[in-house]
Amino acid sequence: MSEEQKISSPWIINTTPESFDKDVFERSLEAPVVLDFWAAWCAPCRALAPTLEALATEFDGKFILVKANTEEVPEAAAKFNVQGIPAVYAVIDGEVVDFFNGALPEPQIRTWLDRLFTISMFAEAKRLEESAPAAAEAKYRALAEQMPNNAEFQIGLARTLLVQQRFDDCQHIISELEKRGFLEPEAEKVKAALDLHGMEGVDLESLKRDAAAAPDNLGLQLQLAEALAGAQLYEEALQACLTLVERDKAGVGDAARQVMIDIFRVLPSDSDLTTTYRRRLSTALY
Secondary structure (H helix, E strand, O other): OOOOHOOOOOOOEEOOOHHHHHHHHHHOOOOOOOEEOOOOOOOOEEEEEEHHHHHHHHOOOOOEEEEEEEOOOHHHHHHHHHHHHOEEEEEEOEEEEEEEOOOOHHHHHHHHHHHHHHHHHHHHHHHHHOOOHHHHHHHHHHHHHHHOOOHHHHHHHHHHHOOOHHHHHHHHHHHHHHHHOOOOOOHHHHHHOHHHHHHHHHHHHHHHHHHHHHHHHHHHHHHHHHHHHHHOOOHHHHHHHHHHHOOOOOOOHHHHHHHHHHHHHHHOOOOOHHHHHHHHHHHHHO
């Protein structure tokens, strides 16, 4: 009986050179793909195959098993740098995220799959952050329950809470992370957004008039810069902060510098404002 005749599950695919990219990379955008490189002459491959196939059927679509006969898809095997078989790769969102070689026992494969499902849920949560933040939040909470000490899951949860304007809940997570004595860059971005949010709610027009009437009141000028930042008028805020740095580098200018750093963190990394004002701030400081 041929390998193709043995397979009846919709979650098990025998790939070909023509369908390989679709079977592996395109399908990995919908569900994790477990790619099994094998050959008919390989005894360990024949030992591993029934376990992988049974698990694919048991999990009923939670992952897709793609079987790649190295005799039929040698170019794909070379692309994956297969040195020996069986070689099993996990592909999520078009990227290889894990692999193993050899005929592992079923308990080890189940552990490997659990890790794969965690990676998959994390990737899905990130995809949902902007379009469906509540759904992303649910996934991050589930991940955080599984691995409460994983900072990436906590930071992702904080991002979704920030998008939903649940600022107190978001602040609680960031404060807990800060207790470690440091924050990851992504957490710093969330903290910066929270800091800028705290500068909202000011009567901006009234503050502009007061600041214009007292140009030498640097504390008032800083309040205006912060209010501009809170209103997301970032270019005006950056210019106002830069002026304060130039006028009083060691005093109020230090607080203004921190506001600029917060703005840099919330702006896109390729923002022209970030590039321009980082350079101007550097010049003003040094």
